[in-house]
Amino acid sequence: MTLPDRSALSRRAYVRALVAVGGGAALSACLDVTRDGDDTDPVPSGTDDPDSLPARQHAWNEFSSRDEDGNVQLPAHHALVPVSLASGAGDADADTEAGAAAESDSATAPSEDARRTTETALRTLERAYEWSPEGLVFTLGYTPAYFDRFEGSLPDSVDLPAPEALTAREDPAFDEFDALLHLASDRPDVVLAAEEGLFGDRDELNGTDLETDLTGVFDRHDDRRRTGFVGAGLPASKTDVPGVPESVPEDAPFLMGFRSGFARTQASEDRVTIDAGPFAGGTTQHVSSMDIQLDVWFGQDNHHQRVSKLFSPTHAADELVGEVGDELADTSGVTDDGIASAEAAAREHGVVGHAQKAAQAREDGNPPLLRRDFSTVDGDRPGQHFLALQRGIGEFVRVREAMTGADLDVSSANNGILHYLFVNRRGNYLLPPRSLRALPPAAPNS
Ligand code: HEM
Structure with missing residues (x-):
């Protein structure tokens, strides 16, 4: 892997580029820069008592800080690490000679050894780092393809279809590897070190000895690895990347220039x-x-048009948003009237807002999606890794249909933000409870 050129980049842009590259050399370079910069506070250690941690892998909110309006602050740096079961991690009983020789145990159930190793490695992360954005939060999620190897099928209580294209204008590739590790921290060096600890040749993490790692259990798909960032100032520090204009506002937490979530x-x-x-x-x-x-x-669009398309024409006319969403407190400001007036907005203003459309999928006034998405410049182009949690994937599909607004009589350029987004990949995952996070069977009780 070639490291980015330090002399050509600001400190923030350099660190972001190192997280995107990943690996041991990037980690050393990142540690050098963070040592010289303002990230010199020690990283808080984790716990030796696994029972003190939440039962849900996705329990991040109560461990996160909030802004002055009470909104949860997502960790600043993210890595999505795709993996598949390694050959040799399969169950010996089910393992045939042909299976053992295969590149991946795609047809074989994982062995108890592989399960134990996975759980031990994840617990080591929890001992090394406090479960919080100042330390590290993470999830391990499994694709429908992973569960195909088991004889039993997933219970009806889990709504996990294979991913599919969700709009007429997209032709995405699908995440068909086995699992995705989401590592997130305010410290870029922690994201890199955690991944290196799990898959590289480190023997300690934040002063904690590594008993084992995941190299015998999972193979990484380096070509599918994704990274990103969220937080005021981070997008504006990416203008070294082609396609990221100087006009990204200094305080914007996302590349499109506004607060969200x-x-x-x-x-x-x-x-x-x-x-x-x-x-x-x-x-x-x-x-x-x-x-x-x-x-x-x-x-091509001015601030008024961007607010109309991202929030609603009323938000723009009544100047409800501020430069980057600073006028909004703990809500997007989309009201029941705003939701009901999407059609009228199309008719009268020729523009419909993204937030206004997406809010049509609320249930009894409550949004069904917990969005933990983040901006990216992977591949040296601007983008978004849109990561959403919901009880079942059907709920995501329903919200995405509302976002499409197929019935609205409005040009594609003015239909929310659809015109600006090009979906390349989609993936669906089950994030099991923590007790089942290590290579779960499809039907745990049977
Ligand atoms: C680059 C891509 C995107 C950007 C910049 C973006 C931005 C925003 C913003 C600024 C809001 C209003 C503030 C808030 O409620 O947090 C919002 C709301 C929302 N967006 Fe997006 N969004 C993006 C993609 C998506 C996608 C792909 C979906 C998937 C369906 C989605 C679903 C939602 C939902 C559910 C809401 C809240 C609706 C409600 O209030 O009930 N967004 N988004």
């Missing part, structure tokens, strides 16, 4: 948690990775 327009962790069956306490995750036509968004 307000407390009252997010589902609670309870709302997205599977509440019955052996995977109760888990959730489902959808990840779509998309390019954003950011130069057109900032070059």
